[in-house]
Amino acid sequence: MTPTRVKVCMLGSFAVGKTSLVQRYVKSLFSERYQTTIGVQIDKKELVIDGRPLTIMLWDLYGEDEFQKLSASFLRGAHGAFFVADGTRAQSVDHALELAERFAPDLGDGPRILLVNKHDLAAQWEVRDETLARLRAKGWLVLCTSAKDGENVERAFELLARAMLERESD
Amino acid sequence: MAKDVAHELLGELEWLVLELGPNGVWTRRSHAPKWLVEHRGEAGGPGGDEWPPFLATFLDEAREHFTRGVAAPLRSLMWCEVTPDGREWPLQASALDVGGRRLVFVEWLDERYAELRAILQRARQTTLEFDSLHREVLKKEVLLHCIVHDLKSPLAGIVGSLSLLADGEQDAARRELVAIALESARRQEVMIRQVLDVFASELSTSQSFARDPREAPDLVESVRSVLQAYGPVFQRRSVGLTSRSLAASRAPIRVVGRADRLERVLANLLENALRHSDAGDEVELEFVAAAQSVELTISDRGPGVPETIRATLFQKFVQSGPSRGVAGLGLFYCKNTLEQWGGAIGYEPREPKGSTFRVALNRALAG
Numbered sequence: 001m002t003p004t005r006v007k008v009c010m011l012g013s014f015a016v017g018k019t020s021l022v023q024r025y026v027k028s029l030f031s032e033r034y035q036t037t038i039g040v041q042i043d044k045k046e047l048v049i050d051g052r053p054l055t056i057m058l059w060d061l062y063g064e065d066e067f068q069k070l071s072a073s074f075l076r077g078a079h080g081a082f083f084v085a086d087g088t089r090a091q092s093v094d095h096a097l098e099l100a101e102r103f104a105p106d107l108g109d110g111p112r113i114l115l116v117n118k119h120d121l122a123a124q125w126e127v128r129d130e131t132l133a134r135l136r137a138k139g140w141l142v143l144c145t146s147a148k149d150g151e152n153v154e155r156a157f158e159l160l161a162r163a164m165l166e167r168e169s170d
Numbered sequence: 171m172a173k174d175v176a177h178e179l180l181g182e183l184e185w186l187v188l189e190l191g192p193n194g195v196w197t198r199r200s201h202a203p204k205w206l207v208e209h210r211g212e213a214g215g216p217g218g219d220e221w222p223p224f225l226a227t228f229l230d231e232a233r234e235h236f237t238r239g240v241a242a243p244l245r246s247l248m249w250c251e252v253t254p255d256g257r258e259w260p261l262q263a264s265a266l267d268v269g270g271r272r273l274v275f276v277e278w279l280d281e282r283y284a285e286l287r288a289i290l291q292r293a294r295q296t297t298l299e300f301d302s303l304h305r306e307v308l309k310k311e312v313l314l315h316c317i318v319h320d321l322k323s324p325l326a327g328i329v330g331s332l333s334l335l336a337d338g339e340q341d342a343a344r345r346e347l348v349a350i351a352l353e354s355a356r357r358q359e360v361m362i363r364q365v366l367d368v369f370a371s372e373l374s375t376s377q378s379f380a381r382d383p384r385e386a387p388d389l390v391e392s393v394r395s396v397l398q399a400y401g402p403v404f405q406r407r408s409v410g411l412t413s414r415s416l417a418a419s420r421a422p423i424r425v426v427g428r429a430d431r432l433e434r435v436l437a438n439l440l441e442n443a444l445r446h447s448d449a450g451d452e453v454e455l456e457f458v459a460a461a462q463s464v465e466l467t468i469s470d471r472g473p474g475v476p477e478t479i480r481a482t483l484f485q486k487f488v489q490s491g492p493s494r495g496v497a498g499l500g501l502f503y504c505k506n507t508l509e510q511w512g513g514a515i516g517y518e519p520r521e522p523k524g525s526t527f528r529v530a531l532n533r534a535l536a537g
């Protein structure tokens with residue numbers, strides 16, 4: 001069976017951990033060192049969901065800031081997206097939501113998940129549970145993740161993969 | 171010959187040139203750069219027609235670009251291909267029409283990329299560090315605020331007990347000691363309140379205040395209430411407290427601000443004047459209203475502010491007077507608060523001795 005090939009984008013502010021999440025998922029690696037992504041870096045992960053092979057092309061985009069804005073053309077042909085925020089910087093959640101809104105037309109009805117990353121940093125955690133509850137009530141799938149200790153990383157990718165496969169077979 | 175040179179050059183630079191034929195197929199017009207060879211090797215042997223994913227997306231975009239017939243070249247984002255040896259190849263693609271030939275070329279960026287990356291990296295790291303420092307400072311301020319607040323609670327009990335003791339029967343020596351203890355406890359109360367005031371004004375710099383004359387505080391009323399509150403305190407110390415302007419004023423003077431904080435400002439300035447006065451001295455509070463503004467002065471006959479600290483008088487933690495100063499926060503609070511309302515505060519010495527603090531407030535005018 002030829003694997004279904006899907007494109008998934010990682011979107012969010014700079015330094016929220018997009019690259020780290022991809023590295024954790026694809027290579028089971030984590031580094032404390034921050035190396036900002038310029039442009040885009042594409043990684044590939046092959047997995048099997050319910051006996052169906054799937055190839056995820058992971059588009060790890062640079063984090064948006066005042067120096068570099070994201071453009072809709074990177075989402076061309078994307079089947080799903082992670083909007084990533086840093087739980088120790090409450091503002092990054094707003095930014096992630098703002099990006100989700102801005103790129104909603106380009107992503108169509110492809111599934112999206114909000115990842116609030118760096119959950120291992122409990123002492124610096126800024127995002128309130130009520131905020132996440134409110135987002136869930138609005139229909140967002142929200143996961144608190146840690147690229148450092150791996151919390152919810154596999155699960156996030158699997159959930160997105162399932163959602164994309166379901167959509168493909170509809 | 172020229173064509174060969176160009177071909178060689180592109181090869182050396184590890185650039186890739188593709189041409190879109192009339193049949194809609196991309197044909198390579200240069201050597202295959204290393205990053206492409208390696209990619210194809212991985213993706214199913216040489217000659218595999220699969221482009222690396224980023225390039226594939228860009229080629230689709232380029233196709234549309236040529237269909238639209240736009241003259242300006244289309245440039246891609248920078249991206250990296252990673253060869254199996256772990257080497258990163260920073261690349262950027264452009265699509266342009268050269269005399270009817272529809273070309274895409276992919277540059278290998280090399281050092282330029284490293285430079286850009288270093289600059290962006292530094293900028294982002296600095297932003298992160300600044301943010302985290304800022305958060306740290308805020309946390310410390312809140313902590314300090316809690317500590318100061320907690321320090322205040324036992325003081326009420328101390329002042330209360332000392333007041334009862336002062337009223338009881340006792341010999342002169344004890345009475346004097348109790349009076350000293352009571353005075354110290356009260357001073358500490360003032361100090362703590364000033365610290366808390368500063369916290370309140372700094373943590374909520376955007377706190378609302380009124381410009382509309384219907385809601386703005388009445389300066390005359392504020393002066394009256396502060397003089398009433400401080401009358402007894404001044405009396406105990408045998409310092410006079412007068413205001414000819416208050417006695418003469420007939421109508422309210424609405425000023426931009428907030429009544430509670432305006433009274434705190436006045437109280438701070440009066441406490442300051444009292445602290446530097448000796449028994450028998452007089453402190454005067456006067457104000458004059460102009461069309462747009464009001465000027466208010468509080469003058470004492472104390473030793474005045476030494477030249478050396480005048481320039482920094484209104485900064486945090488500067489104390490006026492070598493031994494008599496309470497916390498230096500009172501004046502900082504006044505300046506901070508008044509400036510939020512568009513007002514100002516200044517200091518000038520009096521002849522032959524003494525200080526005048528001059529406060530400017532904006533009148534709250536209709537419209």
Ligand SMILES: Nc1nc2c(ncn2[C@@H]2O[C@H](COP(=O)(O)OP(=O)(O)OP(=O)(O)O)[C@@H](O)[C@H]2O)c(=O)[nH]1
Pocket residue numbers: 013014015016017018019020021031032033034035036037038061062063064117118119120121145146147148149294
């Ligand atoms: N403690 C902790 N640190 C993390 C986690 N994820 C990422 N980091 C750290 O956060 C910093 C930024 O991580 P990156 O993965 O480079 O962030 P990014 O979103 O790709 O950043 P840009 O490419 O600049 O947009 C690095 O120092 C990481 O080590 C996490 O889950 N926990």
Ligand SMILES: [Mg+2]
Pocket residue numbers: 018019020035036037060061062063
């Ligand atoms: Mg990154």
